[in-house]
Amino acid sequence: MTHHPPKKKDIFDAVIDYVQYLQTEDTASAEVSVERLTAFRQALSSNRSGGGGSAPASGGGLAGVAARVAACRKCPLGQTRTNTVPGQGSATPEIMFVGEGPGADEDAQGLAFVGRAGQLLTKIIAAMGMTRDEVFIGNIVKCRPPGNRVPSPEEMEACLPYLHEQIDLLKPKVIICLGATAVRGLFGGDLPGITKIRGQWRSYQGIDTMPTYHPAFLLRNPPAKRDVWNDMKEVLRKLGRSVPEPKGKD
Numbered sequence: 001m002t003h004h005p006p007k008k009k010d011i012f013d014a015v016i017d018y019v020q021y022l023q024t025e026d027t028a029s030a031e032v033s034v035e036r037l038t039a040f041r042q043a044l045s046s047n048r049s050g051g052g053g054s055a056p057a058s059g060g061g062l063a064g065v066a067a068r069v070a071a072c073r074k075c076p077l078g079q080t081r082t083n084t085v086p087g088q089g090s091a092t093p094e095i096m097f098v099g100e101g102p103g104a105d106e107d108a109q110g111l112a113f114v115g116r117a118g119q120l121l122t123k124i125i126a127a128m129g130m131t132r133d134e135v136f137i138g139n140i141v142k143c144r145p146p147g148n149r150v151p152s153p154e155e156m157e158a159c160l161p162y163l164h165e166q167i168d169l170l171k172p173k174v175i176i177c178l179g180a181t182a183v184r185g186l187f188g189g190d191l192p193g194i195t196k197i198r199g200q201w202r203s204y205q206g207i208d209t210m211p212t213y214h215p216a217f218l219l220r221n222p223p224a225k226r227d228v229w230n231d232m233k234e235v236l237r238k239l240g241r242s243v244p245e246p247k248g249k250d
């Protein structure tokens with residue numbers, strides 16, 4: 001049996017990539033703290049184990065985006081986060097979910113939609129006949145706004161290039177916008193409220209995009225689950241998938 005020791009060269013390459021990246025970000029001297037390297041390692045490993053699917057583990061691709069997010073301090077949210085949350089899932093998804101930003105659980109774990117709202121999202125995905133590994137789940141901002149406040153327009157603007165890169169790499173057939181902030185992030189602030197526009201197809205950079213309610217809203221307003229399920233059925237029809245009958249009444 002062959003035992004493969006850790007590849008030190010890969011580790012050094014990753015650290016060198018990281019330091020070079022910091023230097024290109026107007027960082028005159030790169031602060032290579034344990035915290036930053038740990039965040040970087042976490043970003044790489046989350047991309048290896050579902051965070052980036054088959055994307056390369058360093059350099060470009062989803063892992064490259066995650067690495068740059070891990071080092072990012074472009075907006076004030078970078079000062080208060082515990083972990084960055086670049087998003088995770090399939091590297092070749094038919095569906096990309098886009099939420100608002102990480103909450104406390106996501107900030108603690110570095111993973112998107114893992115708290116109560118995330119568990120409800122998992123149920124919605126299962127009701128669609130899919131698993132979380134088959135879709136990609138991300139957010140408009142990659143760092144938690146303190147107290148779960150709505151990210152400011154400036155914070156969203158600073159972070160959106162990462163989402164754009166992810167969309168370019170993932171090439172989803174459908175984007176599902178979860179909640180008003182996600183809609184505002186992708187389409188600007190001139191649209192009517194989410195209650196008016198949910199369920200109506202829009203186009204985001206040529207990709208069919210379905211706005212619907214955020215799962216956190218559904219936790220507060222269970223009757224709205226019916227609307228979200230109707231929206232998800234539209235998505236399944238658009239993808240040419242069969243529409244399963246949801247089990248149970250929720």
Ligand code: SF4
Nearest residue numbers: 072075078143158159
């Ligand atoms: S929220 Fe986005 S732009 Fe702001 S520090 Fe985090 S990764 Fe950077």
